[in-house]
Amino acid sequence: MKIRILSYNIHKGFTIGNTDFILEQIRNAMREVNADVLFLQEVLGDHNDKRCRIPDWETAIQFEYLADTVWPHFAYGKNAIYSEGHHGNAILSKFPITDWSNKLISTNRFEQRGLLKAKIQIPQLEREIILATTHLDLTQGGRDLQAKKIIDDLMKDAETPFVLLGDFNDWNNKISRRIESELGVVEAFKEIHGKYPATFPSFMPLLSLDRVFLNKIRPSKAITLKDAHWRKLSDHLPLYVEAEID
Numbered sequence: 001m002k003i004r005i006l007s008y009n010i011h012k013g014f015t016i017g018n019t020d021f022i023l024e025q026i027r028n029a030m031r032e033v034n035a036d037v038l039f040l041q042e043v044l045g046d047h048n049d050k051r052c053r054i055p056d057w058e059t060a061i062q063f064e065y066l067a068d069t070v071w072p073h074f075a076y077g078k079n080a081i082y083s084e085g086h087h088g089n090a091i092l093s094k095f096p097i098t099d100w101s102n103k104l105i106s107t108n109r110f111e112q113r114g115l116l117k118a119k120i121q122i123p124q125l126e127r128e129i130i131l132a133t134t135h136l137d138l139t140q141g142g143r144d145l146q147a148k149k150i151i152d153d154l155m156k157d158a159e160t161p162f163v164l165l166g167d168f169n170d171w172n173n174k175i176s177r178r179i180e181s182e183l184g185v186v187e188a189f190k191e192i193h194g195k196y197p198a199t200f201p202s203f204m205p206l207l208s209l210d211r212v213f214l215n216k217i218r219p220s221k222a223i224t225l226k227d228a229h230w231r232k233l234s235d236h237l238p239l240y241v242e243a244e245i246d
Contacts, residue, residue: 077102
């Protein structure tokens with residue numbers, strides 16, 4: 001059974017520098033990829049203020065707008081909450097989501113973070129698959145604490161196939177090696193290409209911030225989507241992975 005995966009920090013639907021609101025272009029680009037499951041970070045769940053100031057403001061509930069007609073099943077983890085609305089992580093799936101949860105893993109009052117987990121049932125398989133996505137702190141100390149929380153949480157699922165993806169802000173690769181070692185997982189790009197993918201900034205990717213970790217799932221293809229139109233969308237480049245599940 002092959003599963004097609006896309007992980008993307010959509011920067012709340014804005015271009016790098018927040019100059020243009022391009023959520024529709026992001027949706028069109030993701031639909032061209034046609035992945036089975038999408039893992040999204042920096043997704044607006046609601047934002048009343050911008051509706052008044054952006055002429056082409058499609059919807060404040062971005063995960064519903066992005067999922068519409070293509071990914072009928074979705075889960076949203078509300079992490080950052082403010083007077084105008086909130087944002088967090090989202091999982092969109094073509095397969096039924098049987099259960100989901102959002103665990104807050106914030107380490108300071110300035111960066112509100114969470115670990116969003118969902119269980120999906122793939123008709124061709126007789127077992128569930130766990131999907132997880134996160135967006136970690138900018139500081140090393142914060143990422144270290146969050147990595148421990150994620151490892152402790154997913155250690156309970158060690159016998160179940162799972163994917164853990166997102167924006168780890170792990171430019172120095174420290175927590176990636178720790179996650180691989182303590183959870184016994186592989187990172188798809190490192191497994192196939194021998195190194196982690198450079199994803200930031202999108203117009204000239206120099207830093208490797210995003211990851212695709214797999215447990216009991218074999219990566220067969222791993223691509224950083226960096227064609228010209230992707231470089232003009234979010235401040236991150238998306239990651240596309242094809243993987244096989246026994």
